[in-house]
Amino acid sequence: MKIAxxxxxxxxxxxxxxxxxxxxxxxxxxxxxxxxKNGYGSxxxxxxxxxxxxxxxxxxxxxxxxxxxxxxxxxxxEMPHQKDxxxxxxxxxxxxxIETFDDYGIDALVAIGGDGSMNIASRLIHKGxxxxxxxxxxxxxxFGCDVTLGFDTAIDIATGAIDRITTTAESHHxxxxxxxxxxxxxxxxxxxxxASSADVVLIPEIPFSYDSIVEKIKEREAKGRHYTMIVVAExxxxxxxxxxxxxxxxxxQVQLGGIxxxxxxxxxxxxxxxxxxxxxxxxQRGGSPSTYDRLISLRFGAAAIRCIQDNDFNKLxxxxxxxxxxxxxxxxxxxxxxxxxxxxxMQTARDIGICMGD
Numbered sequence: 001m002k003i004a005x006x007x008x009x010x011x012x013x014x015x016x017x018x019x020x021x022x023x024x025x026x027x028x029x030x031x032x033x034x035x036x037k038n039g040y041g042s043x044x045x046x047x048x049x050x051x052x053x054x055x056x057x058x059x060x061x062x063x064x065x066x067x068x069x070x071x072x073x074x075x076x077x078e079m080p081h082q083k084d085x086x087x088x089x090x091x092x093x094x095x096x097x098i099e100t101f102d103d104y105g106i107d108a109l110v111a112i113g114g115d116g117s118m119n120i121a122s123r124l125i126h127k128g129x130x131x132x133x134x135x136x137x138x139x140x141x142x143f144g145c146d147v148t149l150g151f152d153t154a155i156d157i158a159t160g161a162i163d164r165i166t167t168t169a170e171s172h173h174x175x176x177x178x179x180x181x182x183x184x185x186x187x188x189x190x191x192x193x194x195a196s197s198a199d200v201v202l203i204p205e206i207p208f209s210y211d212s213i214v215e216k217i218k219e220r221e222a223k224g225r226h227y228t229m230i231v232v233a234e235x236x237x238x239x240x241x242x243x244x245x246x247x248x249x250x251x252x253q254v255q256l257g258g259i260x261x262x263x264x265x266x267x268x269x270x271x272x273x274x275x276x277x278x279x280x281x282x283x284q285r286g287g288s289p290s291t292y293d294r295l296i297s298l299r300f301g302a303a304a305i306r307c308i309q310d311n312d313f314n315k316l317x318x319x320x321x322x323x324x325x326x327x328x329x330x331x332x333x334x335x336x337x338x339x340x341x342x343x344x345x346m347q348t349a350r351d352i353g354i355c356m357g358d
Contacts, residue, residue: 001029003308004049004101005110006036007066008074008117012138012150013289014297015112016060016067021301022110022134023052029309034106035067039074040120043097049104061294064287075120098127108313110304112136114148115336118316122333125314132307133316133329134300138284141185143335144327145318149300151187152292154284158192158231161280166196166229173226175217175267175275179260181284182233186339188284193231194348200228200355202263204235205339208357213263214270216355230267232260236357257281299324 003026007015019035026033034049035056042048050056050068060067073080076097078090101109108130111121114137121131135142138154158180169176178198180188186203193201200216202208217228234256237243244262246255260277268275289297296319303317303324315326339346349356 001026001031001108001308002034002104002106003031003108003110003305004034004036004106005052005068006040006112007068007070007136008039008111008113008120009070009072009137010114011065011070011285012136012148013064013153013285013287014149014293015065015070015136016057016063017289017294017297018112018134018136018149018301018304019052019067020057020060021298022304023057023301024054025302025305026308027054029305034104038069039071040076040097041069041071041074043076043100044079044093048100049106061298062288064285064289075116077120077123094124094127097124098129101129108132108308110134110301110308112300114139115142115332118142118329119333122330125329130308130313131329132304132313134304135316135318138188139182139185140187141337142316142318143332143337144316144320145337146321147296147319149293149297150285150289152296153287153290154181155188155191155195156290157284157287158188158280159195161278161283162192162196162198162229162231165278166227169227169229169276172274175228175230175264175271175273177230177232177260177264177267177275177277179232179234179257179277179279179281181280183235183256184336184338186233186236189231189233189236190339190345190349193354194345194352196229196231198229198231198354200230200357201349202230202232202236202259202357203339204233204237205341206356206358207237207239207241209239210266210270212355212357213267217267217271217273230263232263234259 033052112134140151264275264277
């Protein structure tokens with residue numbers, strides 16, 4: 001058996017642990033293991049695969065990032081392409097990918113990625129590729145999976161950062177708005193906001209009202225608390241408002257960012273209080289994975305190999321009720337796991353007095 005492994009989309013703590021587990025589990029079965037560099041990028045070069053062995057994956061469990069590299073612009077169905085007139089567009093090069101897999105005798109692919117990577121995997125399945133997916137995203141928004149690798153570390157980093165910003169907010173009596181990742185789902189904002197005792201948490205699932213936030217600020221002022229901590233997911237929007245974006249690059253989704261600055265400025269205008277905004281950005285993706293992320297990533301990687309051994313292809317290995325199981329990759333296409341507004345976590349936020357902006 002020859003298998004390939006790739007990591008696509010944004011990097012996340014735990015990717016290397018998943019690569020290591022999948023590699024060692026496959027080698028134990030006498031298989032050959034190959035890595036694809038930079039998403040699917042190396043497929044279209046003279047060296048499409050790099051051979052993985054015990055030496056290549058030794059000691060990588062504790063490392064952040066991915067030894068294989070990754071890419072947000074690596075969709076083989078929409079690969080960035082410069083036209084004859086010098087302008088940029090995209091083209092479908094998926095057939096070339098299939099041909100390369102056939103030429104090298106690759107029997108199956110372990111695709112480690114988020115919703116975008118799984119959508120690509122679903123389309124490659126329809127072209128005849130045998131794929132097993134591993135759920136990776138700090139956003140924790142993959143449908144059908146309780147927890148994705150990278151999420152635990154991301155919320156730990158975000159919580160620590162908010163803790164530090166809180167002390168300076170209190171010292172200067174300021175409004176502090178911290179922007180965390182979360183394009184369409186507010187898991188990072190909600191979890192880190194609750195854990196850091198934030199006063200306001202704004203998530204994409206609940207369009208917010210400035211009046212609601214101002215009321216919370218005034219309530220705190222009346223109690224002698226002259227600072228307010230606000231955590232906002234990058235995809236949060238005002239009621240009847242548009243998502244705040246930076247623009248779009250060829251072959252990529254629209255880039256989000258800037259909501260924290262907008263919220264800080266608006267609240268300063270409405271309250272007369274000094275405000276600051278902080279964007280945590282890629283800090284949430286970097287560094288060594290937490291113990292939980294190391295463990296879950298190793299479990300995902302090894303489970304993917306068992307899936308291949310069983311010839312149970314075109315499945316995503318997921319965690320449900322702390323047990324690993326398999327669901328069809330095609331079953332999550334076009335779906336997303338949003339924050340449930342009726343969950344006990346959301347109820348906890350409201351019970352302890354956090355303003356959700358509604």
